[in-house]
Amino acid sequence: MSVWNKILHWLGLEGRTHIKIYHGIGGVEQLEIFGHVLDRGPAPRMHYSRFPLFNMMALLRLFMVKPREGAKVELIWEGKTVSAVTESDGFFHMQWVPETMPEPGDHVVEVMIKNVEESPVTRAVGVVIIPHRSQFGCISDIDDTFLVSHSASFLKRLHVLFTRNAHTRKPFEGVVNHYQLLSDVTNKDRLPRPFFYVSSSEWNLYAYIREFCRMNGLPEGVFLLNQLKPLHLLLKSGQQKHGTKFPRITRILKHYPHMRFILLGDDSQQDPHIYEAITKHFTSQIIAVYLRHVRNSRYAATQEVVDVITGRGIPCCYFKHSSEAIAHSKELGLIV
Template identity: 50%
Template sequence: MLRLTARPHIRLYNGYGNNDHCVIFGHLLSFGPIPRKHFRKNFFTNTFALLRLFMVRPMKNETVVMEWEGKSYSTVTAADGFFRFKWKLSKPLKSGWHPVMASWKNRKGDLISGKAEVSIPHNNQYCFISDIDDTFLISHSSRLRKRLFVLLTENARSRKPFDGVAQHYALLAQAAAPDGKPNPFYYVSSSEWNLLDYIREFCATNNLPKGVFLLNQIKTFKKIFKTGQNNHDGKFMRISRIL
C-alpha cells in the first residue's frame, strides 16, 4: 500500500557516450519508494505519493561493480549513495541505445543489480539539451509556495506541459535524423534525483522524446521543502560534461 521497500537496491540511470568513452550513474539505497502504478486526482494520494519519493536511505562507501565487454569496473558510493562510471571504449559503438548493468554484493554474497542504457549519438546527428522546469513542464520555479503546492496536489499524469511543446520536441527529434534514428535528448534540471520517476512518467504521458536525465543531488525527507532550490552551478557543470 505504501509502496516503499526496505530492501537494498540500485537505481541505475540512462547514461551517454561518444566514440571514445561512456558515462553511467546511479544511486545505491537501503530504503526507498517503488515506482507508482496507479494515478488518481486525490489530494491526499498525490501528496503522499510525492512525499514518499524523498523517503530514501542512501548507502555510502559501498563498492558498485559494472561489467563491460569482459572488463570489470568498480567505484565507491558517495555519502548520498551516488556513484558514477566513466570508461574508455576499445572501439566505437553503433549509434543508438546500448544496455548496461551495475551490481552490488551484500554481506551474504547476494548480488543486487540495476539496469539502464547508454545513448550513443550518430556522428552527423543533432543533440538537444533541454531544461525541464518551466521549459516544457509548468513548474512555477520562481515561486516556492506555488511550486510545492503543485508538486503536492498534482501527479505526473495530471501536470500540464506548455502548449505545443510535445509537437515541437517531436520535430526536433526527427530533424535531419540519419537512418531514421531520433536525435538524442539530454534533460538537465535542478530538480533532485528523487523526482526522476515522476518526471519520466510525465514525459511518457506527454510523448516527449526518450532521453538521458541529469538531475540534482538526491535529498532525504527532512530536506523536502528545499526541493529545486539548489544552486544552478551544478546544472551548468552537467551540461559542460555532455559537451
C-alpha cells in the same frame, strides 16, 4: 521478509538495499552510466490518482530515502569488470574506455551491488545512449521550460508538486510538438537526435519526470539532475544549486566535441545567465538558444542577455508560446 520491511512495503517503500540506474551516455572515447544505491527508497509507482492526499503521500515517498555510502557496484563490459564505490549520498558514476567504441544506438548494461546480500533488487539494467555523430543535440531545462511548475512562486510550486502527479501535470501548449520535431523522432531512417535534460530538480524526481515525459510523448533522453535530497529538505526541492547546471552542461559539450547543440530553458530562474555563459565559452558548439518567457519581472533583464547571445552570432528566441519557437526553428532549417 521482516516485519519492518513488510511495514515499509505497505507504505510503498523498498526496505532492502537496492540499486537505481539512470540512462548513461557514450561519447568520443568513453562510456558512462550512473545511479544510486539506497538502503531505503520508494518502490516503483503502479497506480495514479487525482485525489490530492494520495498524490501528497506519493511525493513524500520519493524523499523518504536512506542512501548507502561505500557500496561497491560492478558491471561487465566485453568480459571486463568496471567498478565504482558510492558516495555519501549513495550516488555512483561509472566510466570506462572500451577497446572499440560501439555503434550509435542504445546499449544495455547490467549493474549489480557486490558487497551486500544478493537479492532481486541488488541488480538492475540500464541503457548507455550513443548518438550519431552527424546529428545535433538538444539540452533542455525541465521546470517551466516544458513542464508547468510555477517555479517563481513558492506557494504555487508547492501546490502543483503536492497535489498533482506525473499523469495529471501539464506541459506547455505546443512544446511536445516542438521537441518531437527537434528530435526528428518520426524519421525512421536514422536515430532520433539526442536530448539531454539538465535540471535543478533532484534525483528523487527521476522516475516522476521520466513518467511525465513518457505520458506526454516527449523525446527519450539522458537526465542530469541535482543531488538526492532527504525528506526534511523537500520544501527546498528544485530551489538550490542552480550553479551546478553550468558544469553539467559543460560536461555534455566536452563529451561530444564533434556535435553542436540547441539550448532550451526559461526566464523563471537562472537559465538565461547560465546559457549566456555557455555561449561565451562554447560559442562554436551552440546552434541556437530558446528561452520561454514566464516571468514578467525578468523580461528586461532576460532581453539584455538575449542581445548578448545574438551579438555572438547565435540565434536566440525569447518566446511566450511554443508556436513562436517552432516558427523560429523552421526559419533556421532545424526542423521541417
